[in-house]
Amino acid sequence: MENPNAPAMSPRMLPKKKAGPHLFIKKLVQQRTLVFMSVPFLVWLFVFKYWPIWGWTIAFQDYKPAKKFAEQTWVGWKHFEFLFQDERFFRVLRNTLAMSGINLVLGFVTAITLALLLNEIRRLAFKRLVQTVSYLPHFISWVVAASIIQSTLSPDGIINELLIRLGFIAKGEEILFLGKGEWFWGIFGASSVWKEVGWNTIVYLAAITMIDPAQYEAAEMDGAGRLKRMWYITLPGMKPVIVVLLIMNIGNLLESGFEPQYLLGNGMNVDFSENLDIFVLKYGINQNNFSLATAGGIFKTVVSFVLLFFANNVAKRMGEARLF
Numbered sequence: 552m553e554n555p556n557a558p559a560m561s562p563r564m565l566p567k568k569k570a571g572p573h574l575f576i577k578k579l580v581q582q583r584t585l586v587f588m589s590v591p592f593l594v595w596l597f598v599f600k601y602w603p604i605w606g607w608t609i610a611f612q613d614y615k616p617a618k619k620f621a622e623q624t625w626v627g628w629k630h631f632e633f634l635f636q637d638e639r640f641f642r643v644l645r646n647t648l649a650m651s652g653i654n655l656v657l658g659f660v661t662a663i664t665l666a667l668l669l670n671e672i673r674r675l676a677f678k679r680l681v682q683t684v685s686y687l688p689h690f691i692s693w694v695v696a697a698s699i700i701q702s703t704l705s706p707d708g709i710i711n712e713l714l715i716r717l718g719f720i721a722k723g724e725e726i727l728f729l730g731k732g733e734w735f736w737g738i739f740g741a742s743s744v745w746k747e748v749g750w751n752t753i754v755y756l757a758a759i760t761m762i763d764p765a766q767y768e769a770a771e772m773d774g775a776g777r778l779k780r781m782w783y784i785t786l787p788g789m790k791p792v793i794v795v796l797l798i799m800n801i802g803n804l805l806e807s808g809f810e811p812q813y814l815l816g817n818g819m820n821v822d823f824s825e826n827l828d829i830f831v832l833k834y835g836i837n838q839n840n841f842s843l844a845t846a847g848g849i850f851k852t853v854v855s856f857v858l859l860f861f862a863n864n865v866a867k868r869m870g871e872a873r874l875f
Contacts (some may be wrong), residue, residue: 610845630846640830646736647826650807653740655800661748663793666755667781685749693746697814700742704728732820739811739824754796755789762788791872798866798874802859805851827851 579586610630612623634640665685672678688696703709706725714720728734766784775783809828816824825833827847835844859874866873 607845607849609842610849612842614842614845616839616841626842630842631850633843634846634850639834642822643825643827643830646823647805647807649736650739650812650826651804653736654743654807655804657740657744658747658751658800659793659797661744662751663755663786663789665748666752666759666789667785669752669756670759670785671777671781682749682752685752687749688746689750691746693810693814696742696746697811700738700815701729704738727819729815729817730819732823735815735820735823738815742811742815743808754792758789758792759785794866794871795874798859798862801862802855804858805854 611625611627613626613629614623669678669681672681691699705711706727710728711720711725714726715722720726728738762784766788767780770780770784805827807826807828809826809832812824812826812829816829831844831847835841835847863873863875
């Protein structure tokens with residue numbers, strides 16, 4: 552007999568039903584439209600992302616394209632040992648990390664700053680003009696962009712002409728910017744910002760639109776100026792998006808790019824412009840050493856996974872937004 556004085560059980564106190572295979576199948580049937588829509592993506596993911604992982608076996612062989620798989624010579628960690636004993640590899644690793652770090656810092660700072668400033672513009676026509684001008688370089692291929700940069704920085708380019716007119720250098724003392732290796736990282740960072748800053752602001756502007764306008768109204772009534780509203784309302788509202796993008800970018804630290812370094816690099820700045828991708832192309836693929844090229848690719852993938860999980864775990868411990 553039930554006790555009338557016993558407290559009623561809330562839904563949280565009721566025992567949970569165990570999720571069995573039949574419940575999973577039932578949910579799949581209920582959401583069969585979404586399942587069918589995801590099938591092409593899953594097929595693409597398997598064919599182009601997971602199936603090629605079989606090719607990693609090349610890194611452990613002295614791979615010869617003319618031979619069958621059973622005829623390849625297995626050499627174990629030989630190519631990885633060569634990488635970690637080669638001075639060129641550590642030089643390109645330094646360049647890759649330096650350019651990725653510069654791109655990470657400048658990309659985040661400039662994109663967030665531009666998004667904050669655009670959000671404060673009240674004249675819609677001027678705001679759209681600034682957005683259009685800042686977005687346009689993203690749609691220019693790096694081949695065209697590199698030509699523009701080379702022309703701008705050439706001895707008879709606009710930068711040298713401007714320096715002469717301002718009296719910083721004399722006629723005949725033009726600077727060959729791309730001939731100074733130690734300047735390449737800065738040129739790469741400035742070029743990447745010019746090309747991508749407008750496009751990178753899109754995500755941050757979308758995040759700003761999700762902030763409750765009532766917070767701005769309350770802050771304005773309390774006497775907070777624009778800078779204080781940006782610091783105490785806009786930036787905290789963007790914080791989850793910033794953290795997630797930061798985690799993703801940290802995971803891509805070894806992906807400093809290929810086209811800008813390849814197109815802007817030359818014999819005079821090669822010690823600072825050559826990165827891992829160019830190293831793999833030059834000393835691996837171009838010399839038919841596909842095993843070395845594959846070993847370099849595996850190194851990049853493993854390090855990227857480690858950095859991604861590390862950054863995500865740090866964000867989790869700090870109570871911030873995270874990827875998983």
